[in-house]
Amino acid sequence: MEPNSHTQVTTPPTHWGTKAWNLLSQVQTQSPLVQCITNFVSMDLMANTLLSAGASPAMLHSLDEIHDFTPHADALCINIGTLSPPWLPAMKAAAAVCSENGKPWVLDPVAVSASGFRMNACVELVELRPTVIRGNGSEIIALSFASSDKPTKGADSVHESTDAVEAAKLLAQKSGAIVAVSGATDIVTDGHQVIGAHNGVPLMQKITATGCSVTALIAAFVAVDKSHALDAAVSALAVFGVAGELGMKIAKGPGSLRMHLIDALHELDEATLLSHVNITSLS
Numbered sequence: 001m002e003p004n005s006h007t008q009v010t011t012p013p014t015h016w017g018t019k020a021w022n023l024l025s026q027v028q029t030q031s032p033l034v035q036c037i038t039n040f041v042s043m044d045l046m047a048n049t050l051l052s053a054g055a056s057p058a059m060l061h062s063l064d065e066i067h068d069f070t071p072h073a074d075a076l077c078i079n080i081g082t083l084s085p086p087w088l089p090a091m092k093a094a095a096a097v098c099s100e101n102g103k104p105w106v107l108d109p110v111a112v113s114a115s116g117f118r119m120n121a122c123v124e125l126v127e128l129r130p131t132v133i134r135g136n137g138s139e140i141i142a143l144s145f146a147s148s149d150k151p152t153k154g155a156d157s158v159h160e161s162t163d164a165v166e167a168a169k170l171l172a173q174k175s176g177a178i179v180a181v182s183g184a185t186d187i188v189t190d191g192h193q194v195i196g197a198h199n200g201v202p203l204m205q206k207i208t209a210t211g212c213s214v215t216a217l218i219a220a221f222v223a224v225d226k227s228h229a230l231d232a233a234v235s236a237l238a239v240f241g242v243a244g245e246l247g248m249k250i251a252k253g254p255g256s257l258r259m260h261l262i263d264a265l266h267e268l269d270e271a272t273l274l275s276h277v278n279i280t281s282l283s
């Protein structure tokens, strides 16, 4: 499929820190309105992540509000974590509004292989042309092959992100979306080039909704640079990872890391970000 008008020449390796800072600064100054139709688990951390980065979250999910509200959003984040049938029409309507109006939207296929219902919902959403799809290794492998034959471990990954590189490239080529796989190395691809963001700490996996929240952060970054969605996704993942690294310096465990990560994201300055960002080309 043709890319969703975002496969530009990507940032040279030496400029990634500056790129990430410029995008974070734009999020802080423009405060993009990010509509989130997400799961019950993630609503709090996701909204607080967006606020800490300078964006404006709105957790609106009623079908009755899509027509009035979604055209005013700068980006949309759809997450199927606690999906039930009544939510799907609103997700599809909001995604369609964005795709028809050239607004960026991001899909998080949480636990997509858990059931045929979840997989079918994701396949239908992918047909509505997300700008970015962000999942963990197991989710991207399952969605790429549209397979729920082997349900994995629910919302947690049983794969390394590096196991999912070929699946991510295939999914990007089939869907036209930028595909991001989170993990020890966050991998982002447009189906051809593959970029790795090596920030973050392992304890981030032990805080529920960090994956959901970084997907929403990607939506905020794409909102301020929608014609460079690959760069925006890489930068958002790196910024969130750096916030995790800074938070880890004073955290005592997952509970305090959750708090200190949000504080670090809010306080992040240019010099600190430039000295921590670790992004490389993997292709």
Ligand SMILES: Nc1ncnc2c1ncn2[C@@H]1O[C@H](COP(=O)(O)OP(=O)(O)O)[C@@H](O)[C@H]1O
Pocket (backbone or CB within 6 Å): 135, 136, 137, 155, 156, 157, 182, 183, 184, 185, 186, 199, 200, 201, 202, 203, 204, 205, 209, 210, 211, 212, 214, 237, 240, 241
């Ligand atoms: N081993 C790790 N080392 C560093 N960062 C990690 C590691 N595992 C996950 N992360 C980070 O934690 C966040 C959530 O990723 P992940 O746990 O893969 O998502 P999900 O919650 O959807 O399964 C991402 O920002 C990712 O970069």
Ligand SMILES: Cc1ncsc1CCOP(=O)(O)O
Pocket (backbone or CB within 6 Å): 039, 041, 042, 081, 082, 110, 155, 207, 208, 209, 210, 211, 212, 213
């Ligand atoms: C545990 C859980 N169950 C359904 S949604 C959800 C949250 C998943 O969040 P994340 O994918 O960010 O870990």
Ligand SMILES: [Mg+2]
Pocket (backbone or CB within 6 Å): 110, 111, 135, 136, 155, 211, 212
């Ligand atoms: Mg997840």
